[in-house]
Amino acid sequence: MTTSIRKTRRSALFMFAATLTLMLTVSACSSSNAGKASTAKKVIIGTTSVFPGVSFLDENGNLTGFDVELAKELDKRLPEYEFEIQTMEFGNLLLSLESKKIDFVMGMMSKNEEREKKYLFNKEPYVYFFTRIAVDKDNDTIHSIEDLHGKKLFIGSATSNNASFIQAYNQKHGNPIEIVYGSGGANDLVQLIRTGRVDATLQTDFSVRFETDEDGNPALKLVGEPLIADTVHYVLRKDSQELADKLDEALRAVKEDGTLAKLSVEWLGQDFTKSLEEAKAR
Amino acid sequence: MGRRFDAAYVLEFLWRLLEYFQITMYIVAASFLLGMLVGFLVALPRLYRIPVLDRCSAVYVSFFRGTPILIQLFLIYFGLPEWAGRVGLNLDRVPALAFVILTYALNTGAFVSEAIRAGVGSVDRGQVEAAYSVGMSSYQAFTRIVLPQALAVSLPVLANLVIGGLKDSSLAFTVGVMEMTGRARTLGVATQHFIEAYIALSVIYYVVSLVLEHGFRLLEKRMLRYEPHLAGRGKRG
Numbered sequence: 161m162t163t164s165i166r167k168t169r170r171s172a173l174f175m176f177a178a179t180l181t182l183m184l185t186v187s188a189c190s191s192s193n194a195g196k197a198s199t200a201k202k203v204i205i206g207t208t209s210v211f212p213g214v215s216f217l218d219e220n221g222n223l224t225g226f227d228v229e230l231a232k233e234l235d236k237r238l239p240e241y242e243f244e245i246q247t248m249e250f251g252n253l254l255l256s257l258e259s260k261k262i263d264f265v266m267g268m269m270s271k272n273e274e275r276e277k278k279y280l281f282n283k284e285p286y287v288y289f290f291t292r293i294a295v296d297k298d299n300d301t302i303h304s305i306e307d308l309h310g311k312k313l314f315i316g317s318a319t320s321n322n323a324s325f326i327q328a329y330n331q332k333h334g335n336p337i338e339i340v341y342g343s344g345g346a347n348d349l350v351q352l353i354r355t356g357r358v359d360a361t362l363q364t365d366f367s368v369r370f371e372t373d374e375d376g377n378p379a380l381k382l383v384g385e386p387l388i389a390d391t392v393h394y395v396l397r398k399d400s401q402e403l404a405d406k407l408d409e410a411l412r413a414v415k416e417d418g419t420l421a422k423l424s425v426e427w428l429g430q431d432f433t434k435s436l437e438e439a440k441a442r
Numbered sequence: 443m444g445r446r447f448d449a450a451y452v453l454e455f456l457w458r459l460l461e462y463f464q465i466t467m468y469i470v471a472a473s474f475l476l477g478m479l480v481g482f483l484v485a486l487p488r489l490y491r492i493p494v495l496d497r498c499s500a501v502y503v504s505f506f507r508g509t510p511i512l513i514q515l516f517l518i519y520f521g522l523p524e525w526a527g528r529v530g531l532n533l534d535r536v537p538a539l540a541f542v543i544l545t546y547a548l549n550t551g552a553f554v555s556e557a558i559r560a561g562v563g564s565v566d567r568g569q570v571e572a573a574y575s576v577g578m579s580s581y582q583a584f585t586r587i588v589l590p591q592a593l594a595v596s597l598p599v600l601a602n603l604v605i606g607g608l609k610d611s612s613l614a615f616t617v618g619v620m621e622m623t624g625r626a627r628t629l630g631v632a633t634q635h636f637i638e639a640y641i642a643l644s645v646i647y648y649v650v651s652l653v654l655e656h657g658f659r660l661l662e663k664r665m666l667r668y669e670p671h672l673a674g675r676g677k678r679g
Contacts, residue, residue: 249615
């Protein structure tokens with residue numbers, strides 16, 4: 161009797177191990193194919209899934225937004241590549257790029273000196289935006305970066321361009337601004353500002369409207385001069401020049417036929433895809 | 443800021459979150475089963491006092507118990523491919539899920555090995571002697587007599603590890619694996635109803651914990667049916 165129990169236990173263990181291996185193999189092999197030529201090179205794009213309007217999961221769980229739809233559009237124009245989008249925490253994007261888990265990063269990434277040293281940016285910018293200070297819509301005391309001295313400024317991610325900018329500013333002026341960093345997923349920015357836990361944050365023209373109160377009305381306003389005039393690019397590894405050039409080619413195509421401007425109006429509320437010179441020329 | 447609380451969303455989110463229930467349970471089950479295997483292998487050198495390997499086991503247990511699981515996850519997710527690259531193994535396109543299960547298995551394994559050591563230690567030496575006296579080999583004595591009793595005693599600890607594993611699965615989202623907690627966050631972002639999403643999430647986790655707890659309690663009663671005093675009921679001898 162004991163022998164048969166041992167046999168059952170052993171075969172049960174074997175079944176577990178077999179099922180496990182099978183499930184792991186299946187999950188490793190599952191990938192969606194959009195019916196492209198099997199010779200298309202797979203390119204993995206890294207982005208976040210919690211950036212409203214830009215890269216987020218809609219209610220049905222589908223990844224969408226400006227960056228995502230633009231990537232799909234570029235994918236159509238580049239038959240030699242097949243794009244696959246992988247989402248992760250913002251802070252892990254650049255590290256994943258370095259460790260070759262992804263081939264390029266999209267996520268409204270701005271060019272800055274620090275990043276240019278380590279990574280490759282493609283030449284064509286696809287969004288132009290200004291970063292300004294955002295405060296509670298009833299706040300009349302803060303109008304410029306000097307007014308932030310002695311105050312608390314919220315910075316969503318320590319790896320963002322905003323963080324680099326403010327850190328550099330602090331270094332030059334003797335640390336007058338207290339930076340409060342966001343943590344993973346538990347930031348209720350509007351709540352933080354209303355309760356006074358932070359006094360202000362940095363926002364762009366296209367993302368400030370997503371900061372709403374309980375009734376869905378905009379809760380913040382932008383004040384002061386633009387602090388950073390940014391161009392948005394894709395970030396690649398230094399060894400990916402060919403991919404960068406191909407992306408530039410495709411970006412020029414979508415700019416020319418107006419698709420880029422259309423996407424911008426649809427997802428960001430306005431056409432943010434032209435530089436000042438281009439906007440004046442049209 | 444989140445939109446005004448609307449309890450109707452809690453119910454809707456429950457269904458949406460349950461779409462990812464399968465993957466959460468897969469992470470928990472796979473990592474626990476692998477962890478049991480790892481824990482067992484790690485405990486053996488220390489139980490039999492094999493010279494070099496028992497020191498290795500001790501260091502392994504110490505490290506995996508003593509560092510935060512999130513850090514272990516990053517170390518393995520980012521560090522292992524680099525290390526593997528040096529010996530010529532390309533792990534670039536291995537799915538993040540595999541790294542998550544590997545990390546949790548190694549982590550759980552450390553705790554399991556301690557539970558097994560404690561369980562085996564609790565079995566009276568007389569049991570082993572009695573086994574030898576009826577002609578069993580040491581392998582038979584261990585697998586047929588000692589191990590069943592040891593597992594029965596360790597069961598509450600192992601149950602804790604499974605329930606703990608359920609909660610650790612919520613960290614998988616940081617390396618891009620979409621499971622229930624990750625989905626709750628993205629639902630919050632999409633609808634601005636964060637609190638409702640987290641309430642629905644907590645309800646699911648709690649109900650699953652209760653079911654697991656109940657299951658383990660039944661299993662414990664069955665395994666200790668000849669020693670009811672250890673299960674907390676019945677009288678001694």
